[in-house]
Amino acid sequence: xxxxxxxxxxxxxxVDADHKRMIDFINLIEKAxxxxxxxxxxxxxxxxxxxxxxxxxxxxxxxxxxxxxHNINQHIDAHKVLIDTMNMMxxxxxxxxxxxxxxDYIAGYFKIHxxxxxxxxxxxxxPNPLSKSAKGLGFSEGRFGNAPxxxxxxxxxxxxxxxx
Numbered sequence: 769x770x771x772x773x774x775x776x777x778x779x780x781x782x783v784d785a786d787h788k789r790m791i792d793f794i795n796l797i798e799k800a801x802x803x804x805x806x807x808x809x810x811x812x813x814x815x816x817x818x819x820x821x822x823x824x825x826x827x828x829x830x831x832x833x834x835x836x837x838h839n840i841n842q843h844i845d846a847h848k849v850l851i852d853t854m855n856m857m858x859x860x861x862x863x864x865x866x867x868x869x870x871x872d873y874i875a876g877y878f879k880i881h882x883x884x885x886x887x888x889x890x891x892x893x894x895p896n897p898l899s900k901s902a903k904g905l906g907f908s909e910g911r912f913g914n915a916p917x918x919x920x921x922x923x924x925x926x927x928x929x930x931x932x
Contacts, residue, residue, distance in 0.1 A: 770794055770795060772791055775882075776791075778889070778890035780831070783824075783828060783831070783886065786824035787886075789820055790821060791878070796813060801871070814858055814861065814867075817874075818855075821851070821854070828847070837889060837893075838892070839885075842885075846881060846884075850877055853877075854870070854874070858870070
């Protein structure tokens with residue numbers, strides 16, 4: 769289980785809300801695994817998590833482009849590593865059905881990624897006013913949006929993979 773704490777907070781409201789949502793999904797998948805949900809239910813939860821991660825990475829990459837972030841390539845490369853690894857692990861899950869190592873990988877990745885990439889991005893953004901293009905994306909001055917946090921257990925917002 770990942771517990772949200774101040775060390776994971778970036779101060780960017782929309783990014784922090786995404787992080788909390790991802791942590792909720794990771795913890796929900798862990799609970800589902802302990803409850804011995806069937807493979808299809810776990811696969812659907814993994815699909816939701818991948819969707820949330822992709823949406824979050826798109827948001828971060830838009831923020832980085834809009835603010836002319838100097839470490840954008842390294843940050844995007846870190847995103848690609850997670851997506852590629854997750855796709856490989858999910859394919860392996862389809863064959864073997866072992867989900868715990870996926871959860872361990874994701875939990876470790878996010879703890880490191882938050883500290884080594886997202887917090888550095890947040891520090892970069894503090895003294896830098898937004899460009900016109902960032903304002904055009906709907907990000908507010910200083911906080912990059914006010915997306916409220918919604919727990920996935922309270923109000924799921926990710927569509928089922930069957931409806932795509």
